[in-house]
């Protein structure tokens with residue numbers, strides 16, 4: 001299982017002593033044209049995506065690709081190489097392919113790279129391998145899997161936990177946090193036992209865990225000095241396990257998403273056939289990236305509203321699929337939407353509805369004082385090169401240039417505010 005912890009959702013529930021919300025009904029929602037819906041879904045999805053070989057093979061392609069690409073942060077995003085991490089990860093992935101089995105969410109047609117288990121548990125999960133592995137300088141896969149289990153048991157998010165612990169490790173190495181603050185824990189990078197102990201302290205709000213439990217940005221405010229430059233985040237949310245210096249569109253998506261640095265809005269900017277570009281070819285582009293990211297954010301807003309999993313979509317579930325198949329596209333989803341609701345909607349109006357949702361959330365942010373100046377990332381990701389040998393080694397994302405294009409295509413002014421014309425076009429005034 002996994003915890004619904006990202007962005008503090010679990011913390012809000014925990015603070016209210018709320019463990020779950022159960023909903024029960026005795027009527028089935030009506031589907032306008034179920035027969036054609038099922039037929040169309042079957043036709044749109046090639047048979048190979050259901051095979052065990054494909055599902056497990058994806059794990060290998062994707063994770064090996066990620067590590068070769070330099071998507072994983074190293075030592076709090078400070079360094080470009082971590083001896084032993086890649087080798088251990090590849091061995092772990094091979095073990096996964098040998099002994100894993102597909103384990104999909106109920107009714108899922110596609111599966112994603114992490115919809116597998118070994119024995120009774122999920123393991124080899126990217127969003128823990130990087131944040132609580134390489135970001136903390138830890139290469140011991142057993143310790144990383146243990147950290148995953150602890151996060152799930154305690155109901156905390158692996159990404160934010162990793163981002164906050166790696167922040168603490170760098171602050172410790174810089175002498176900002178001392179052993180007296182950590183109850184004697186040696187927090188240097190690579191200390192797996194300390195990482196596990198700190199996870200427990202965070203979960204139990206014990207000692208330094210109470211400060212770190214509020215996240216890296218808040219902890220940096222607490223410790224002061226140079227420490228804010230070690231808190232790697234966007235709008236207070238710790239940066240997820242995909243290096244923004246390795247793909248410019250990732251940097252833009254993290255900087256502009258309403259929730260902060262999230263990998264779930266436009267980390268893969270492909271939505272429909274018209275923007276099914278090869279990510280490797282566009283990764284360092286600036287021009288066109290603003291339009292593509294905005295379009296994907298609009299599309300993802302619709303997927304969220306329809307309670308559709310983003311990982312079943314093009315670029316996620318089918319990352320590195322063989323042949324020409326690109327995965328489920330926005331055109332498929334619009335067609336299915338029509339079969340379910342009977343409403344005659346086209347892709348343009350579908351995306352317009354998503355745009356309205358995205359902008360409504362943006363308006364809430366503006367009202368709360370989160371403005372254009374917050375559409376950014378910690379300076380390290382924009383000004384310090386990653387180094388090392390991956391293709392990301394020398395790239396710095398040109399965020400300002402991309403934001404200019406992004407705001408223009410969103411119809412926002414230079415401060416990120418919606419223009420009157422935009423509000424009218426979206427029917428919001």
Ligand code: SF4
Pocket residue numbers: 103104105108109110111112113114115309310311312317
């Ligand atoms: S693609 Fe989504 S719905 Fe399917 S198994 Fe993965 S997380 Fe679950």
